[in-house]
Amino acid sequence: MEAARARLTGPHTGKKPDGYVITDWDNDPRSGLIWPSVAGWGTLYAMIQWEAGNYDELRDQFVRDPLGLTPSPNDTTATEHRPPSPGMQCWTKSWGIFVDPAVPLAVRATHDDSVAREIVLAEFKLVIHEAA
Secondary structure (H helix, E strand, O other): OOHHHEEEOOOOOOEOOOOOEOOOOOOOHHHHOEOOOOOEEEEEEEEEEEOOOOOOOEEEEEEEOOOOOOOOOOEEEEEEEEOOOOOOEEEEEEEEEEEOOOOOEEEEEEEOOOOOOOEEEEEEEEEEEEOO
């Protein structure tokens, strides 16, 4: 598919396709969702940076409808289990997936440290190549 047909979605608007309006970006679980603008083949990108900790394993995955907002099944893809590196934990990932405007997407990250840990910085992006 030609690059000119690819488009970046506009996920950071306050009003979502289901009519919900996000007013508290720091505390609303929906603020981390991307609602695809069109159906098509999508490429998901994530960048996650955890603070240093006493981890044995870090996990991440892409998730369709993680909050159960639609009738679509909640499923995951591109699940990875990572051993820690010294210091801050930083990684990126990408994955191809068919996307639908009716199904929101998210990236989920977890750890197995014995105490809560902060994600210092995270980015989640979607590029869609529209279906013909």
